[in-house]
Amino acid sequence: MTTLFDPLTIRSVTLRNRIGVSPMCQYSYKDGFSNEWQLVHLGARATGGAGLVIAEATAVEPRGRITPYDAGLWDDAHIAPLKRITDFIKSQGAVTGIQIAHAGRKGSTDKPWSGGKPLKESDDRWWQTVGPSPQAYSSDYQTPHELTKNEIKEIQSLFAAAAKRSLAAGFEWLELHAAHGYLIHEFYSPLSNHRIDEYGGSFENRIRFMIETIQAIQTVWPKELPLTTRISGSDWYEGGWTVYESVELAKILKKMGVDLVDCSSGGNISNAKVPVGPGYQVPISDAVRNKANIATATVGLITSPQHADEIIRNGRADIVMLGREFLRDAYWPLHAAKTLGVDFKAPPQYLRAF
Numbered sequence: 037m038t039t040l041f042d043p044l045t046i047r048s049v050t051l052r053n054r055i056g057v058s059p060m061c062q063y064s065y066k067d068g069f070s071n072e073w074q075l076v077h078l079g080a081r082a083t084g085g086a087g088l089v090i091a092e093a094t095a096v097e098p099r100g101r102i103t104p105y106d107a108g109l110w111d112d113a114h115i116a117p118l119k120r121i122t123d124f125i126k127s128q129g130a131v132t133g134i135q136i137a138h139a140g141r142k143g144s145t146d147k148p149w150s151g152g153k154p155l156k157e158s159d160d161r162w163w164q165t166v167g168p169s170p171q172a173y174s175s176d177y178q179t180p181h182e183l184t185k186n187e188i189k190e191i192q193s194l195f196a197a198a199a200k201r202s203l204a205a206g207f208e209w210l211e212l213h214a215a216h217g218y219l220i221h222e223f224y225s226p227l228s229n230h231r232i233d234e235y236g237g238s239f240e241n242r243i244r245f246m247i248e249t250i251q252a253i254q255t256v257w258p259k260e261l262p263l264t265t266r267i268s269g270s271d272w273y274e275g276g277w278t279v280y281e282s283v284e285l286a287k288i289l290k291k292m293g294v295d296l297v298d299c300s301s302g303g304n305i306s307n308a309k310v311p312v313g314p315g316y317q318v319p320i321s322d323a324v325r326n327k328a329n330i331a332t333a334t335v336g337l338i339t340s341p342q343h344a345d346e347i348i349r350n351g352r353a354d355i356v357m358l359g360r361e362f363l364r365d366a367y368w369p370l371h372a373a374k375t376l377g378v379d380f381k382a383p384p385q386y387l388r389a390f
């Protein structure tokens with residue numbers, strides 16, 4: 037039986053355990069450039085024992101940021117400061133992942149601790165957002181510009197360029213952000229995509245933007261390294277994207293050579309009723325993993341080592357990602373090993389504490 041502290045090999049990469057740091061925006065950057073905050077934030081979680089450390093949603097173009105303070109990879113100049121981080125994470129025995137992203141109609145907002153509201157057009161930080169259809173996320177958000185087919189192709193090539201820069205920056209694990217109501221999710225959800233061309237309407241048409249984006253990434257991302265994606269497994273809304281569709285999508289992704297689906301949910305509908313509770317997204321991962329026969333990660337209100345271990349033991353996911361719990365405790369894996377009675381070594385500098 038596989039356990040939380042068993043290694044996991046995907047392509048040429050081996051995680052020392054199945055504990056992942058879920059990507060978490062830090063809204064702490066200028067013009068997309070990584071800095072000391074990100075080095076310490078991600079570095080601490082690598083020293084804390086995580087098998088996989090995924091850098092937050094990193095925008096493929098300035099318009100693709102959630103806030104003006106997001107990380108970005110739209111310029112070669114962004115590579116060097118990230119390389120410092122991947123070097124350090126690797127030196128601590130963790131695998132370096134990055135999530136590349138486009139915020140679509142949910143961009144151009146302020147950082148959460150400044151209210152998180154959409155910026156006003158009169159604010160010089162404001163930008164015009166884009167989406168599959170001219171429909172705002174909610175009444176306080178701006179109406180996005182409806183992408184033309186040429187603009188769709190341009191954004192797909194920006195994703196590929198960011199993937200290439202991710203590789204140059206030393207990342208070994210790529211996660212395409214296709215969840216939480218951002219651009220790719222906006223395309224595959226029937227609630228935000230009202231197009232009448234080949235990118236809207238049927239399931240095949242709504243997933244086309246994602247599929248073509250992955251194909252563009254595959255022209256630059258090496259076969260030896262894991263290519264993964266985070267999806268929202270359900271819109272939690274009548275008439276929206278469903279777990280059934282997620283399984284159908286995952287079967288297609290598997291055929292294309294995508295290695296793992298990180299199963300989150302929601303984020304596209306502001307008044308969706310999400311059944312939040314410990315491990316509430318595990319059934320989505322379970323369905324995708326066991327019906328589409330593809331590796332998955334699960335995430336969402338998983339805080340106890342026993343719970344994380346149980347999910348792996350019962351084959352409901354291949355990796356357990358922790359978000360907020362990792363913000364509370366960078367050393368969660370070291371504490372979890374102790375709780376579960378597993379021999380897992382802290383860095384030598386910290387051995388006297390664990």
Ligand SMILES: Cc1cc2nc3c(=O)[nH]c(=O)nc-3n(C[C@H](O)[C@H](O)[C@H](O)COP(=O)(O)O)c2cc1C
Nearest residue numbers: 058059060061092093335336337338358359360361
């Ligand atoms: C501060 C913060 C920033 C986040 N940023 C991202 C992000 O960049 N990309 C993403 O896919 N999810 C993001 N999320 C969602 C988390 O990755 C995670 O899926 C969610 O918090 C649920 O897991 P948890 O209950 O363990 O926190 C963020 C969450 C938090 C709390």
